[in-house]
Each structure stands twice: as structure tokens, then as C-alpha cells.
Amino acid sequence: xxxxxxxxxxxSAVMTSAGMAWADSADxxxxxxxxxxxxxxxxxxxxxxxxxLEQKQVLQQKAVERNEARQPAASAVxxxxxxxxxxxxxTVPGQLLNGEGPLTWNGITLFGTIDAGVGYVxxxxxxxxxxxxxQSLINKYTNQAHWGVAQNNLSQTTLGVKGEEELLPxxxxxxxxxxxxxxxxxxxxxxxxTMVSNQGLPRTAYSFSGDGGRGGQAxxxxxxxxxxxxDFGQLTFGRHRPFSVDMVIGYDPTGAGYSFSPxxxxxxxxxxxxxxxxxxxxxSLKYRVTYGPVxxxxxxxxxxxxxxxxxxxxPAVAGTVQTCYPTNNTAYQFNLGGSYxxxxxxxxxxxxxxxxxxxxGNAPLSAxxxxxxxxxxxxxxxxxxxxxxNFNSLQALISDNTGFAIAAKYxxxxxxxxxxxxxxxxxxxxxxxxxxxxxxxxxxxxxxVNNDFYTHxxxxxxxxxxxxxxxxxKTDIVGAYYHVSQNQFGTVxxxxxCSTAATQNAKAAQCAGALDAVSAYLDYHFTKRFDVYTxxxxxxxxxxxxxxxxxxxxxxxxxxxxxxxxxAPVVGARFTF
Numbered sequence: 001x002x003x004x005x006x007x008x009x010x011x012s013a014v015m016t017s018a019g020m021a022w023a024d025s026a027d028x029x030x031x032x033x034x035x036x037x038x039x040x041x042x043x044x045x046x047x048x049x050x051x052x053l054e055q056k057q058v059l060q061q062k063a064v065e066r067n068e069a070r071q072p073a074a075s076a077v078x079x080x081x082x083x084x085x086x087x088x089x090x091t092v093p094g095q096l097l098n099g100e101g102p103l104t105w106n107g108i109t110l111f112g113t114i115d116a117g118v119g120y121v122x123x124x125x126x127x128x129x130x131x132x133x134x135q136s137l138i139n140k141y142t143n144q145a146h147w148g149v150a151q152n153n154l155s156q157t158t159l160g161v162k163g164e165e166e167l168l169p170x171x172x173x174x175x176x177x178x179x180x181x182x183x184x185x186x187x188x189x190x191x192x193x194t195m196v197s198n199q200g201l202p203r204t205a206y207s208f209s210g211d212g213g214r215g216g217q218a219x220x221x222x223x224x225x226x227x228x229x230x231d232f233g234q235l236t237f238g239r240h241r242p243f244s245v246d247m248v249i250g251y252d253p254t255g256a257g258y259s260f261s262p263x264x265x266x267x268x269x270x271x272x273x274x275x276x277x278x279x280x281x282x283x284s285l286k287y288r289v290t291y292g293p294v295x296x297x298x299x300x301x302x303x304x305x306x307x308x309x310x311x312x313x314x315p316a317v318a319g320t321v322q323t324c325y326p327t328n329n330t331a332y333q334f335n336l337g338g339s340y341x342x343x344x345x346x347x348x349x350x351x352x353x354x355x356x357x358x359x360x361g362n363a364p365l366s367a368x369x370x371x372x373x374x375x376x377x378x379x380x381x382x383x384x385x386x387x388x389x390n391f392n393s394l395q396a397l398i399s400d401n402t403g404f405a406i407a408a409k410y411x412x413x414x415x416x417x418x419x420x421x422x423x424x425x426x427x428x429x430x431x432x433x434x435x436x437x438x439x440x441x442x443x444x445x446x447x448x449v450n451n452d453f454y455t456h457x458x459x460x461x462x463x464x465x466x467x468x469x470x471x472x473x474k475t476d477i478v479g480a481y482y483h484v485s486q487n488q489f490g491t492v493x494x495x496x497x498c499s500t501a502a503t504q505n506a507k508a509a510q511c512a513g514a515l516d517a518v519s520a521y522l523d524y525h526f527t528k529r530f531d532v533y534t535x536x537x538x539x540x541x542x543x544x545x546x547x548x549x550x551x552x553x554x555x556x557x558x559x560x561x562x563x564x565x566x567x568a569p570v571v572g573a574r575f576t577f
Contacts, residue, residue: 103577108163110577115157116183117533117572119150119259123563128208129185130193130216132156136259136568137266137517138539140561141206149184150570153259154523154533157183158221164228174234175225180214190216192277192442195358196392200370211358213267213279215442224286233289240286243297243335243348244405244422245271245279251346251407253418253466253480259570260519260537261464262482263422268357269462269484269515273331273403274424275355277441281331294338301331301352305439308446310376310432311386328431329354329439345408352401354429356440358394365390369448376435379428379451386435393447396440398433399426399454405462414470418480422462427454456489458510476523478535484515486544494550504542505560508550513543534571540564 103110124135124146134150135142151157160178167173180189191212198206214220217239224238248263248271249256256264263270267279281301288297307325333350372387379398407420429451433439437446466480488498490510498511507513521535541564548560 107165108161110161111178112159113155113157113574113576114183115152115155115572115574117150117153117570119148119153119568119570119572121146122565122567124148124208124566126207127184128194128197129182129187130190130197131208131210132180132182132189132191132214133210133212133258133265134568134570135208136537136539136566136570137262138515138541138561138563138566139208139210141203141209142566143204143562150259150572151183152180153570153572154255154257154521154574155576156180156189156221156258160221167227170229170231172228173225174228174236176236177219177223178221179217179219180221188216188218189214189220190442192216192358192394192440192444195364195394196444198364199391199393200365200367202367206364209364211268211276213272213277213441215277215440215444217442221280233287235285235287237285239280239282240284240299241279242272242281242299242331242333242350244273244333244350244403247335247346247348247405247407247420250344251409251418251420252464253416253468253478254519254521257521259568260478260480260521260535262484262515262517262539263462263464269460269482270405270420270422270464273333273350273352273355273401274426274458274460275352275357275399275401277356277358278331278352278401280441284331288335293340295335296337297335299331299333299350301329303327303330303439305329305443306437307431307439308434308437308449310378310382310434311374311384323434325432325434325437327354327433327437327439329356342411343408344410345406347404347406349404350402354431354433354439355399355401355426356433356446357397357399363395365393365395365447369395373448374435375448375450377450377452378432379430381452388435388447390447393445394440395448396433396446396450397453398429398449398451399458400429401426416468416470417465418467419465420463422460424460424462426458426460428452454489455491458489459487461485474525477520478523479520480518482515482517482519484545486513488512488544490550497547497550498543501547504546504564505548505562507543507547507560509544509547509560510550511544511547513541513545513547515539515541515545529577530573530575532571532573534569536567536569538568539566 121135122145123142125142127148132152158178158180162176164172164174191210192215194209198209222239222241224236224240226236228234252261252264254260258265267276268274272278283304284299284301286299305327307327309322309324311322331352335348337346369390372390374386374388376384403424405422409416409418432451433449435447435449462484464482469477471477488495488511490508494508494510497508501507517537517539519537521533523531523533525531541561546561546564549558
């Protein structure tokens, strides 16, 4: 019996031990299953996060590729910001408002520049709130020394928005809208407006006046939209800078800084085919394409505005029949350029019909003209005098212009060398422009028009050279020289003054003459967005470029430049975003 009792106890112990082992095994399985489920969930989350990171990387790479595709054709760098430091800052693809990249949201980028300082000119004028170029270059009406705010010295103060949205794989819609501002007054850039504000005043009472390619439009710089393809280039329609302006910005050693470059300050030289108002083209198509190291482009401007008539109002010449003219201010331009190692080179050729230059380059209406006196001169010399309401109007010279330019730059260690040449020819227009025409910048009406100023073709030749030295990664030192010359193109009476005039400003404006300027400045970048600078430009004129107006009888009816030389030191700061 004892034996059976011991066997029962042993069997019970074995069964108990087996039950405990089975329970432990079940608990382990449950734990392992829970851990496996947690790991599977964690792995799914990691895979999801990995996919998002990969998608983000692809989008960023596409953004970089689109930016690189755009950069050779339409750099985001504003005039003056061509140093390596600022150029690198402008091309970094950043996130919205992170302090590093552009202010971009959903493909739309807000950009701008503020540039202002203090300057001195040895011969200046009271400030004009619509002037956007300062007073560094010698001006026809300047008189006494002048201290004051010097705006837009290295860059035009600008506010703009641009965007790009992919429509199809490899094809995007693009747009640009930008405007220039006088940072001192807050007014829109409006050089023709400076003449209107001085109309009817005696010469001694003028504030600063000049002619230019921005006429107070809401978007006086650029306003266009179109399509962009990495493989097939970019085609846009609207208001553009022509290729000649793009070339000056890219190949001027000063980066087209107004206070240090006559070819940036006066678009008549190199930028506008001999007419500074043609530094912007409305109603134009612009095509650009890049293939490897080579880029090319073509532009066409459609006619716009009103062509005007041969007189307005009474009295008119007896027997004269009023004739009105269709507008024909068409233009075209071609560009070809490329890079080979450290060398970059670009060439431009273009034609502009019915180009407008404000008479005398920057002449406001006289008191008699403001009171209503108007004059129309046809391209054959027919003159018709009349009267009308000339308030808020301008007087102009009309021409057909043809020009070409070539420029190059070469980088060697810390140095970058620049050189360029432009050749522009102005002649009487094949189609007349009449009184009442409004096809110039800002839509101002023309109240006196001369289509016969270029009896013989006027030839403008512009040469420039310079060097930019990167002292370190934050400091650039720049020096430049510019020379502009014109031929003798006047009538017999006008040509007589070229040898008989006692002073340079008593010669006719049609005599041969020249402008020379030399400049130098130092530019220090505290950050990618903020820099300070100081420098000097000295400019001088002689001959016809300094000359006045000579009547048909050979008498001097209006003097040319008051002074022949201007010294203009400046110090300032610039912030770019």
C-alpha cells in the first residue's frame, strides 16, 4: 500500500511540474507575440517615414534642377549683386522663412532689395522724388555742390514676386512681376516724370531731371508670364529686359551699379540700342534656351500705343492737311553666348523702330511749350507748328536704331576681368511719329516731335573694362573704366560750331564728342543678405555730348552742359531678400 501511495505522489509531482512548464511556455509565447507586433508596427512607421524622406529628397532635387536650369537665363541676383558671395546666397534652395533661403511658399517667391546711402557730388541739383539713379554721372543742368541721400548705388531698390509651377513632367508655368522704387521718397521709379515736374520752369530752378526706361508703371521693371522647359528653354510674354540689359548686368565689372557705371546709369549706352527708354520692352516675346555650355535667345516687340498726328489744334500751316500715323514701334533682338572653362562671352544684335529719346536727352518743356506751343517735324524736314494742351507731356526725338554688343569676363584665382564693346547707329525713322503719340515709357503724351534730328546717322560707340578682386570671402574691391564716343552727324550750320565754338558747351549736340568715367569701390558683406560699400566715380564730357542746341541759322539757342566734370563719392548699405 505504501508503495502505491508513493507512486501516486510521484505522478502528482510530475503532472504539476508539467503544468507549470506549459503555463510558462504560454506566457512566453504571448510576450513574444506582443513584442513582434510592436516591432512590426515600428517597422511600418519607419518605412512610412523613409518614403516621405525619399519623396522630399526627390522634390528638393527637382527644385535644384529647375533653379539651375533658370539661372543662366534669368538670374535672381539683382543689379550690383554679382560677387560670388551674393551669387551663392541667391541660389540656395531654402525653406520658407528659415532665414537661409528665399521667401518661397507653394512655388511663389517674394524678393527684393533696399539700397541707400549718403553721397556728395561736385555739381548737382535739388533731389527729385521720382529719380531712381542718384546723381553720380555728370548731368546737363547740374550746378552747385550737393550733399544728400544717394539711392540705388549698387542695386535698384526693388520689390517683386515670381513663381514656377510644374504643369507636366519637365514643363512648368512661370511668371515674374517686379518694380523699382526710390527708397528716399517711396515713389515708383519714373525718370520721364522728373521732366514733367520741371516743365515750364527756368533752367536755374530745375530739380534733377533725366530720361530712362522706367516711367512710373506699377511694374516698371518686368511683368511677364510663360512656359519653361529644362530641355526646350523658356518662352514668356509681357514686359521684359532686353538681352542688351541682361548682358550689361552680367558683364559690367560693377554689376550695373548706378553710382559707379555710366552704362548702367544711362541706358542709351549699351543697354537700349542708343535710346535709354528702350531698356524695357512692353508687349514682347522673349525666348531663351541653354544647351550645355552654350545659351541663345531671341526677342520680338509688338507695336503698341498711339502713333500721333502731324499737328494738334490751331493755328496750323495754311493748306496743311492733318495726317495721323499708325504706330510702328516694333523691335527685335538676338543673343548668343557661352562658357569655356574660366571664360564667359556673350553677343547681342538688335533693331528698334521709332525709338523715343526725350529731346536733348533730358529737356523739360519750356514755358512757351507748356503754354501750348507745339512743333512737328517730319522725317523729310516738313515743319508744322500748332497749339494745344501740353500739360503733363514731353518733347521727343524719334529714330530707327540698330546696334550690336559683345562682352567677356575671365576668372583667374581671386580676380575676375571684364571687357565689352557696343556699337549703336541712330537714323531718321522710316515711319513718322506725331504729336499726341503715347508709345513711350509711362504712356506720357508727346507734344513736340522731331523725326528729322538725325539728318546723317549718329554712331555711338561704348567701351568698358574693369576688374573685381575678391580680397576674401566677404570683401570685393572693384575698379572700372568707361568710354563713350559719338561721331559728327549734323547739318552744315550745326557742323560749323564744332570748330568755331569758344567752349565745349557752345558746340552743337551733333558735333563729335566723348564721355569718360572711372570708378572704384569696396564692398563688404556682413552676411549673405547685408553688405556695406564705399567708393567714387569721376565723369567728364566734351564736344557734342556736352553740346547745346543750334538753330538752322547757326545760332546757339540753348547751352549744353553747365559743367564738364563731376566727382561723386558715396557710402551706403544694401539689404537683399
